[in-house]
Amino acid sequence: MQAVVYRRYGSPDVLEFQEIPKPTPAEGEVLIRVHAASVNPYDWHFLRGTPSFIRLFTGMSRPKSPRLGADVAGTIEAVGAKVAQFMIGDEVFGTAKGSFAEYACAVASQLAVKPQEISFEQAACLPIAGITALQGLRDKGDIQTGQAILINGAAGGVGTFAVQIAKSLGVRVTGVCSTGNIDFLRSIGADEVIDYTREDFARSTKLYDLLFDLVGNRSLADYLRALHPRGTYISCGGGGPENSTWNLLSGLLANAIRSRFVSQKMPGLFAKVNSGDLATLAALVQAGKVVPVVNRTYALREIAEAVRQVESGHVRGKVVIAIA
Ligand SMILES: NC(=O)c1ccc[n+]([C@@H]2O[C@H](COP(=O)([O-])OP(=O)(O)OC[C@H]3O[C@@H](n4cnc5c(N)ncnc54)[C@H](OP(=O)(O)O)[C@@H]3O)[C@@H](O)[C@H]2O)c1
Known part of the structure; x- marks a missing residue:
């Protein structure tokens, strides 16, 4: 073969x-x-x-x-x-x-x-992108109907599933993307879109219940500034091919230390593909909620x-x- x-x-x-x-x-x-x-x-x-x-x-x-x-x-x-x-x-x-x-x-x-x-x-x-979005929002984020979430990196593989899954759970979704993806994000269900080339979500007065970060391009202080005091920050990766082990591990360590001194929750995410969650994604597809x-x-x-x-x-x- x-x-x-x-x-x-x-x-x-x-x-x-x-x-x-x-x-x-x-x-x-x-x-x-x-x-x-x-x-x-x-x-x-x-x-x-x-x-x-x-x-x-x-x-x-x-x-x-x-x-x-x-x-x-x-x-x-x-x-x-x-x-x-x-x-x-x-x-x-x-x-x-x-x-x-x-x-x-x-x-x-x-x-x-x-x-x-x-x-x-x-x-x-x-599989990987859909399961990551599902386990991030449902299991780590414990999102509830009526909450407001921010998805940084909403136009990518995980992000496009996260927007649609969050909408299927009755959540108000704000997606962060570049100018060319604004209309696209609205077309898959985002209620609001922030164009990161023009607007900084960390400087806005708006606070979110959950921040699902798929880019890892901001400081932890920036992410926490955009969250309610009882909100949840989920870091899902980020960094390109040049990202070093030192950058990654020092970032994880800094987050672990910082999490002890803030009121927000910061659960780690390592998605695990399994038949049950794949079947959940298949059901969302069959219901027309995820494309x-x-x-x-x-x-x-x-x-x-x-x-x-x-x-x-x-x-x-x-x-x-x-x-x-
Ligand atoms: N922890 C886990 O279990 C797990 C599982 C799966 C994936 N991951 C990680 O999650 C991350 C996302 O995965 P993915 O498959 O979604 O990647 P991807 O498809 O490559 O994401 C690309 C998207 O990122 C957006 N983006 C780039 N720079 C941005 C910025 N400054 N602000 C906002 N959006 C930006 C792009 O939008 P624009 O073109 O509009 O800039 C693009 O749509 C990766 O780091 C991956 O390794 C972790």
Whole structure:
């Protein structure tokens, strides 16, 4: 089968397109014939091995696994032992290691049935970004109907899901984006939009119950200034390919120390893909409350260009790889 591989850490230039053996599903896994995969910042963290502490898990001098890609949508081609919930021919979406390929094996508990209402390309957008938005707002943010939330980075992969999920929960949503995305954010449901090139949310007198930050470009003091005294700040990442381990860890440490002296809550977020939450996203799609936004679709051979677009940090919605 054809697959994207990388044998050393680096920019998208190190990605190769190769013929490799089709994998076999282990116990608890299924083999998926991949129809579409979407690209996340997660992928370039693995590709570049940055911030460098992740190499403790991904391989110190070179990648332990040469395969790249996580989000997937496709058809089940083979079922491993002890998988009762899926059959050959089922159309599914979720995460599978090495999804930038014609076939990939997935742990069955990280998959759900694909909603018929959307294409494979749209379904492939949902797993990491949709789950992050759902778990951030529902579990960490505990958002309640009638609250006001601010989403910094609302036009991107996680942001477009966060806007729609928050609206489905009856929340008043303000999204922060650049000038070119103002009308787009309104079209997916944002009640108010702040153009960060003209207006600074941290200098406004308006206070929010929840601030969901997907960019990480401001100081903690700025974020807390925009929150009610009992509000919640959720940091979800941020920083581009040049962000160092030191920047990341010192930021996390500063936040942990500061959180002891402020009234606002600051829970950490590390999204975990699971069948139950994928099914919740599928139900929101079926109810017409969430529509995945595909920014651009690339062929598997164009993977380097697709990853470069995501690394730019200015994608509207999601970038998708479609596999013929
Ligand atoms: N903790 C977790 O479990 C977890 C899970 C998933 C993702 N993440 C992290 O969450 C972050 C967001 O992920 P993503 O998939 O949404 O990324 P993404 O799709 O690459 O986000 C791109 C968006 O960021 C916006 N943006 C860039 N600069 C901005 C600024 N100064 N102010 C406001 N918006 C700005 C862009 O809007 P404009 O073009 O309008 O500037 C663009 O729409 C990443 O850092 C990712 O690593 C964390």
